[in-house]
Amino acid sequence: MTEHRDTVLTGLDDDTAVLHRISEDLTTKFTGIFAAETVERYVFESYTALARTSRIHTYLAATTARFAADRLKALAQAKGAIAHDVPEVLFVCVHNAGRSQLAAALLAKHARGAVNVRSAGSQPASELEPSIVAALAEAGVDLSLEFPKPLTDDVVRAADVVVTMGCGDSCPIYPGKQYLDWTIQDPAGADLAGARKIRDDIDLLVRELLTELTATQPENQ
Amino acid sequence: MTEHRDTVLTGLDDDTAVLHRISEDLTTKFTGIFAAETVERYVFESYTALARTSRIHTYLAATTARFAADRLKALAQAKGAIAHDVPEVLFVCVHNAGRSQLAAALLAKHARGAVNVRSAGSQPASELEPSIVAALAEAGVDLSLEFPKPLTDDVVRAADVVVTMGCGDSCPIYPGKQYLDWTIQDPAGADLAGARKIRDDIDLLVRELLTELTATQPENQ
Numbered sequence: 001m002t003e004h005r006d007t008v009l010t011g012l013d014d015d016t017a018v019l020h021r022i023s024e025d026l027t028t029k030f031t032g033i034f035a036a037e038t039v040e041r042y043v044f045e046s047y048t049a050l051a052r053t054s055r056i057h058t059y060l061a062a063t064t065a066r067f068a069a070d071r072l073k074a075l076a077q078a079k080g081a082i083a084h085d086v087p088e089v090l091f092v093c094v095h096n097a098g099r100s101q102l103a104a105a106l107l108a109k110h111a112r113g114a115v116n117v118r119s120a121g122s123q124p125a126s127e128l129e130p131s132i133v134a135a136l137a138e139a140g141v142d143l144s145l146e147f148p149k150p151l152t153d154d155v156v157r158a159a160d161v162v163v164t165m166g167c168g169d170s171c172p173i174y175p176g177k178q179y180l181d182w183t184i185q186d187p188a189g190a191d192l193a194g195a196r197k198i199r200d201d202i203d204l205l206v207r208e209l210l211t212e213l214t215a216t217q218p219e220n221q
Numbered sequence: 222m223t224e225h226r227d228t229v230l231t232g233l234d235d236d237t238a239v240l241h242r243i244s245e246d247l248t249t250k251f252t253g254i255f256a257a258e259t260v261e262r263y264v265f266e267s268y269t270a271l272a273r274t275s276r277i278h279t280y281l282a283a284t285t286a287r288f289a290a291d292r293l294k295a296l297a298q299a300k301g302a303i304a305h306d307v308p309e310v311l312f313v314c315v316h317n318a319g320r321s322q323l324a325a326a327l328l329a330k331h332a333r334g335a336v337n338v339r340s341a342g343s344q345p346a347s348e349l350e351p352s353i354v355a356a357l358a359e360a361g362v363d364l365s366l367e368f369p370k371p372l373t374d375d376v377v378r379a380a381d382v383v384v385t386m387g388c389g390d391s392c393p394i395y396p397g398k399q400y401l402d403w404t405i406q407d408p409a410g411a412d413l414a415g416a417r418k419i420r421d422d423i424d425l426l427v428r429e430l431l432t433e434l435t436a437t438q439p440e441n442q
Contacts, residue, residue, distance in 0.1 A: 153269040
């Protein structure tokens with residue numbers, strides 16, 4: 001049914017003050033690389049992008065601060081303003097709630113700093129898949145600070161290797177990067193046994209990728 | 222099933238050249254307002270944002286050019302660098318495929334330049350609802366150049382009035398704006414009769430809003 005009435009929104013937080021504070025902190029962090037205005041744009045755009053799909057408003061300021069900081073770092077790397085001394089790998093899936101989170105967490109764990117890892121989704125979910133969080137916890141990986149993020153241009157730019165899983169051609173193709181497409185079952189709604197299987201499948205691929213990256217690294221540098 | 226094989230992506234277009242050309246055009250258009258680097262960032266981010274949900278790659282360069290141009294205009298308006306001489310109204314729904322497209326098109330038609338109108342979605346669909354396109358065509362409105370767009374911070378900033386329909390609290394709340402929430406049925410999958418009903422419901426609300434905006438406009442200026 002349609003109600004012909006206007007409802008003036010009330011009771012929602014005005015996050016402007018905290019977003020300005022985040023912008024100031026990041027402006028300090030990126031002094032000499034980005035102007036305050038650029039940083040503020042990134043912070044507010046990151047906030048709006050996360051607010052579109054995030055169900056829980058409570059953590060939005062905290063996730064915005066981390067998302068914006070990482071995007072700015074990626075942009076600085078792509079510009080050559082921040083050292084890019086290890087291979088950068090970006091994992092992309094549809095929801096950034098299962099496959100790409102698994103792959104990123106496992107590669108980061110095995111690489112021990114020899115690779116920098118990011119993940120994103122073409123249509124990010126509102127939260128991580130609980131079975132994936134549990135399957136990774138069993139493997140000693142804590143995902144409690146992770147959250148689904150939309151794919152942005154900056155993280156594609158910063159990547160040396162882009163691994164897509166199930167997100168079709170939603171990721172821009174730029175020259176000079178290695179693009180891989182892995183066929184991995186979508187863990188949406190999977191039980192713990194299913195999540196363990198997907199975790200182990202991805203773990204094999206991630207170990208192969210790490211071997212390849214660390215073997216070829218001296219030639220690439 | 223899982224295949225333990227890497228597939229190197231091939232055959233996808235590299236749109237870099239056309240995106241650089243769009244960036245150059247918009248840099249000229251916004252001379253004195255935005256630096257070339259800012260414009261290029263907007264163009265590439267707009268492209269990546271649309272590529273995430275667009276099913277048809279063919280029109281992506283054209284829609285990117287229009288989306289980036291309108292976002293830059295919104296940003297310039299919010300900064301006060303471009304005249305803001307009529308009320309700016311932003312309609313937001315979930316998919317930017319039905320309700321917000323209807324409302325924007327009808328308000329633009331009735332306002333005849335007395336209001337500037339934008340629309341966006343919290344989770345944009347891959348294309349417009351065909352029944353909505355048909356119902357608006359009957360009312361003499363051509364939607365053939367429209368496309369679903371994600372909600373971005375710049376268009377919220379530029380708005381005097383933000384009207385949300387069914388997208389919860391996914392739209393940032395900033396001070397100094399009028400926020401309205403309209404309860405309108407989601408037209409997803411509606412037949413033509415259903416789309417006509419939604420069109421007429423929205424038309425009534427849009428006419429009321431226009432009366433209010435044009436009546437109060439002299440006091441606001």
